[in-house]
Amino acid sequence: MKRALLGTxxxxxxxxxxxxxxxxxxxxxxxxxxxxxxxxxxxxxxISFGNCLLVVALSFALAWTMxxxxxxxxxxxxxxxxxAELIGAAWLFGRAGLSFSPWPAIVAVIGAAALGIITSxxxxxxxxxxxxxxxxxxxxxxxxxxxxTESKAIDFSQPVARTASFVFCGIANESELIDDLxxxxxxxxxxxxxxxxxxHFLRAGGYLxxxxxxxxxxxxxxxxxxxxxxxEASRAALGFRDQFRVLASERPDSLGKIDLRMGISSGTxxxxxxxxxxxxELMIAGEPLELARRLARANQIYGSExxxxxxxxxxxxxxxxxxxxxxxxxxxxxxxxxxxxxLALAEGATPxxxxxxxxxxxxxxxxxxxxxxxxxxxxxxxxxxTAGTDRPLQWYLRRLEPICLKMASDPTxxxxxxxxxx
Numbered sequence: 001m002k003r004a005l006l007g008t009x010x011x012x013x014x015x016x017x018x019x020x021x022x023x024x025x026x027x028x029x030x031x032x033x034x035x036x037x038x039x040x041x042x043x044x045x046x047i048s049f050g051n052c053l054l055v056v057a058l059s060f061a062l063a064w065t066m067x068x069x070x071x072x073x074x075x076x077x078x079x080x081x082x083x084a085e086l087i088g089a090a091w092l093f094g095r096a097g098l099s100f101s102p103w104p105a106i107v108a109v110i111g112a113a114a115l116g117i118i119t120s121x122x123x124x125x126x127x128x129x130x131x132x133x134x135x136x137x138x139x140x141x142x143x144x145x146x147x148x149t150e151s152k153a154i155d156f157s158q159p160v161a162r163t164a165s166f167v168f169c170g171i172a173n174e175s176e177l178i179d180d181l182x183x184x185x186x187x188x189x190x191x192x193x194x195x196x197x198x199x200h201f202l203r204a205g206g207y208l209x210x211x212x213x214x215x216x217x218x219x220x221x222x223x224x225x226x227x228x229x230x231x232e233a234s235r236a237a238l239g240f241r242d243q244f245r246v247l248a249s250e251r252p253d254s255l256g257k258i259d260l261r262m263g264i265s266s267g268t269x270x271x272x273x274x275x276x277x278x279x280x281e282l283m284i285a286g287e288p289l290e291l292a293r294r295l296a297r298a299n300q301i302y303g304s305e306x307x308x309x310x311x312x313x314x315x316x317x318x319x320x321x322x323x324x325x326x327x328x329x330x331x332x333x334x335x336x337x338x339x340x341x342x343l344a345l346a347e348g349a350t351p352x353x354x355x356x357x358x359x360x361x362x363x364x365x366x367x368x369x370x371x372x373x374x375x376x377x378x379x380x381x382x383x384x385x386t387a388g389t390d391r392p393l394q395w396y397l398r399r400l401e402p403i404c405l406k407m408a409s410d411p412t413x414x415x416x417x418x419x420x421x422x
Contacts, residue, residue, distance in 0.1 A: 007067050008063045008067060012061075062112035063115070067119065067120055139202075162221060162271065172259040172260070172300055193255065193258055261305060263306070266309060288309070303395055310337065313340045320344070366378055
């Protein structure tokens, strides 16, 4: 209210001053004469004191109206109605033999409307920028903040749904670090890890949802919408994995102690403002958040580093290189969730990597069909020159070898002895 009152005062004053200056300096005489002939209005005389008061009153009224209305079409409608009434009043006064010059009021009305609309747009953009900084300052990189403030405002007065990809980047051996390191060293290592991950993922365009001793959680596709959120999340995760490997090898006594595992899940998240807090915060909820956490933890079973959910795999499409890993139990008792290991971006994958992925994929298909010997042969082919270093592949070999050895001595069809995990 205070801001609107101040805006009304200065806009109304400026618009009235311009109209009165134009009138008393005779700058409106020539255009007024032409318009009076076109509209068949009686010639206007010198502006009277009452007309001056009308100019001032209309200037303040239009300024207030333009600041209060948010819809552009309503503003234009009000302006056109006032202009029509002024011209109609001049015509009626002329027919009654009275003198009334509508032109100072018309100039004042147009000036007040123009200034009011410009000020309202500028104020709304400023308010949008301040709200974005308050909600997302420190959680978004500068390019994403700029994009957010330049785009259409997000109204969080009601819950907002977004399709996004969630990255959970966790410290898998947190309990071991607590046992092996002093509290001071463990806390410092966690801070270093969070600072490194935060810097990387914000630079990659993610939204920092949370960061603590367990790890860091990043959203892609929120608050700025993005059709390629799954690819963006995959690219950022792969980039951080490669960066972390280099730094871990350079600093084996600190970052090298961390067992890095990541999970990526895509789906719908809902964001709303928390009520009853001094500083307003966003609360974000959705299945991708918990699923990404589960995937990050499941990496320890297979020896993988980045697992992705099926929707992430489908949304990213051919832009990523991934291979099927296993089925996780879903919320529903009879449903299982297929998960994939993220290997690389398709644009940077070599022909050898693609061929190894394809052999691994074929081997998994044989494994699920219980064609044990064919699966074993295909997994061995998929090893190539990475024998012993491909831990997910070794995980499958450890499951297959006992079965194949048993089949060599007992031709009875073997049943895979391992129950579904998680």
